[in-house]
Amino acid sequence: MKENDAFLLNSPAAERLYFDYAAGLPVIDWHCHISAKEIAENKRYADLFELMLAGDHYKWRLMRMCGVPERLITGDAEPFDKFRAFASVLPLCVGNPVYEWTHLELRRFFDCELPLSSGAAAEIWRHCNDKMPTPQELLAQTNTECIITTDNAGDDLEYHGIYGVTTVLPGLRVDSDAGAALADADRFARYGCVSADITDLKIAGSLAPELARRGWTMLLHLDPLRNVNSAAFGQIGVNAGFDAMGGGVDITELAKFLDGLYGAGSLPRSIIFSINPNDSPALNALCGAFPQVFQGPAWWFNDTFDGIRAQLKSYAAVNAVGTHPGMVTDSRSFLSYSRHEYFRRIFCDFLAEAAIRGRADFDTLGAIVRCVCYENAKQIIKKEKIKC
Numbered sequence: 001m002k003e004n005d006a007f008l009l010n011s012p013a014a015e016r017l018y019f020d021y022a023a024g025l026p027v028i029d030w031h032c033h034i035s036a037k038e039i040a041e042n043k044r045y046a047d048l049f050e051l052m053l054a055g056d057h058y059k060w061r062l063m064r065m066c067g068v069p070e071r072l073i074t075g076d077a078e079p080f081d082k083f084r085a086f087a088s089v090l091p092l093c094v095g096n097p098v099y100e101w102t103h104l105e106l107r108r109f110f111d112c113e114l115p116l117s118s119g120a121a122a123e124i125w126r127h128c129n130d131k132m133p134t135p136q137e138l139l140a141q142t143n144t145e146c147i148i149t150t151d152n153a154g155d156d157l158e159y160h161g162i163y164g165v166t167t168v169l170p171g172l173r174v175d176s177d178a179g180a181a182l183a184d185a186d187r188f189a190r191y192g193c194v195s196a197d198i199t200d201l202k203i204a205g206s207l208a209p210e211l212a213r214r215g216w217t218m219l220l221h222l223d224p225l226r227n228v229n230s231a232a233f234g235q236i237g238v239n240a241g242f243d244a245m246g247g248g249v250d251i252t253e254l255a256k257f258l259d260g261l262y263g264a265g266s267l268p269r270s271i272i273f274s275i276n277p278n279d280s281p282a283l284n285a286l287c288g289a290f291p292q293v294f295q296g297p298a299w300w301f302n303d304t305f306d307g308i309r310a311q312l313k314s315y316a317a318v319n320a321v322g323t324h325p326g327m328v329t330d331s332r333s334f335l336s337y338s339r340h341e342y343f344r345r346i347f348c349d350f351l352a353e354a355a356i357r358g359r360a361d362f363d364t365l366g367a368i369v370r371c372v373c374y375e376n377a378k379q380i381i382k383k384e385k386i387k388c
C-alpha cells in the first residue's frame with residue numbers, strides 16, 4: 001500500500017477529495033496522552049516492541065482476547081517474544097482498527113509492506129529495528145503542527161514547547177480535585193494551555209466559569225466504564241485495557257447542565273465525547289441548541305471504520321458537518337499519528353458519497369475537508385478565528 005493508493009477510498013471522487021484536499025494538510029492533535037518529555041529528549045527506542053507495543057493497551061486487549069498469556073503482554077517475556085505473540089494473533093483481527101492501524105504504522109514509518117503474522121515477525125522485527133524513528137522524526141513525517149497532551153495539576157510542564165515543526169501544549173486534566181486545577185491554571189496558561197479535559201459533570205460545572213473567562217475549550221469525556229475487571233486492574237494497573245463502554249449519557253441531565261452554564265454566561269467552548277455510539281443523534285441535537293458546543297469525534301471503542309462513519313453520518317444529518325472538530329489520536333503511542341490519515345481517508349470517502357449522489361458539488365465538499373481536517377482545530381489551539 002503506497003501513499004497514493006486507494007486504501008479506504010471507494011470512488012474516484014473520494015480519491016480526489018483525499019489527495020487534492022486532505023492529504024497535504026498539517027495535523028493538529030488536540031487531545032492525546034503522548035509524553036512531552038519523550039519529544040523534548042527525542043527518545044531513542046530500543047526496538048519495535050518499545051515503540052509499537054510497550055504502551056498501547058488497544059493491542060494488549062486484542063492479545064488477551066486471542067488467548068495470549070499475560071507474561072507475553074505486560075509480563076517479563078523478552079521484547080521479541082512479545083512482538084511475535086502480537087504478530088501471531090493480528091491476522092485474527094481483520095475488521096478491528098488495530099489490524100489496519102498496525103499495517104499503516106509499518107508502511108508509513110518503516111516502509112514495510114509485509115502483512116504482519118507469526119511467520120513474518122522475525123523479518124519485520126529486523127527490518128524495523130534498523131530504521132527506528134524518534135518522536136520528533138515521527139511528528140515531522142506526519143506534518144504534525146500542534147499537539148495537546150494530558151497533564152494533571154502539579155505536573156512538570158518544562159518539556160512543553162516547540163520541537164521542529166510541532167508545538168507541544170499542555171492540556172489540564174481534571175479527574176477529581178477542581179481546586180488544585182484552578183490553583184494551577186495560571187501556570188498551565190503560561191505554557192500555552194488552552195483546554196481542560198474533564199470526565200465528571202460536577203467538576204465540569206465548578207470549572208466552567210473559569211474556563212469560559214480564559215477562553216479555554218472544555219473537553220468532556222463521558223461514560224467510559226473504567227477498570228471493569230478489578231482483579232486484573234489490581235495486578236496490572238490503570239490504562240491497561242480493562243475498560244468498557246457505559247450504557248449511555250443522561251442527555252436530560254446534560255441539557256440541564258449546559259442550560260445552567262449558558263444562562264449564567266459561563267459556558268466555555270465545549271466538545272463533548274460520549275463513549276456510547278447510541279448517544280450520537282441525541283448528543284448532536286443537544287449540541288445544536290448551544291452555539292459553542294460540539295460533539296467530539298468517534299472516541300475509543302468507536303474509533304473504528306464503522307464507528308467513524310456512524311458518527312459522521314449522525315453529525316452531518318443532525319448538526320452541521322463543516323463544524324466537526326476533526327480527529328484526535330487520544331493515544332499514548334507516537335505511531336498513532338497515522339490514525340489522522342485513517343480518519344481523513346474515511347471522511348473523504350464519506351463526503352464523496354454526497355458528490356456521487358448529486359447532493360453537493362465538489363468544491364463545497366473540498367472546503368469542508370479543509371475545515372474538518374485542519375481549520376476547525378485551530379479554534380481550539382487559538383491560532384485563528386473561525387473561518388469555516
Ligand SMILES: [Zn+2]
Nearest residue numbers: 031032033330
Ligand atoms: Zn484521552
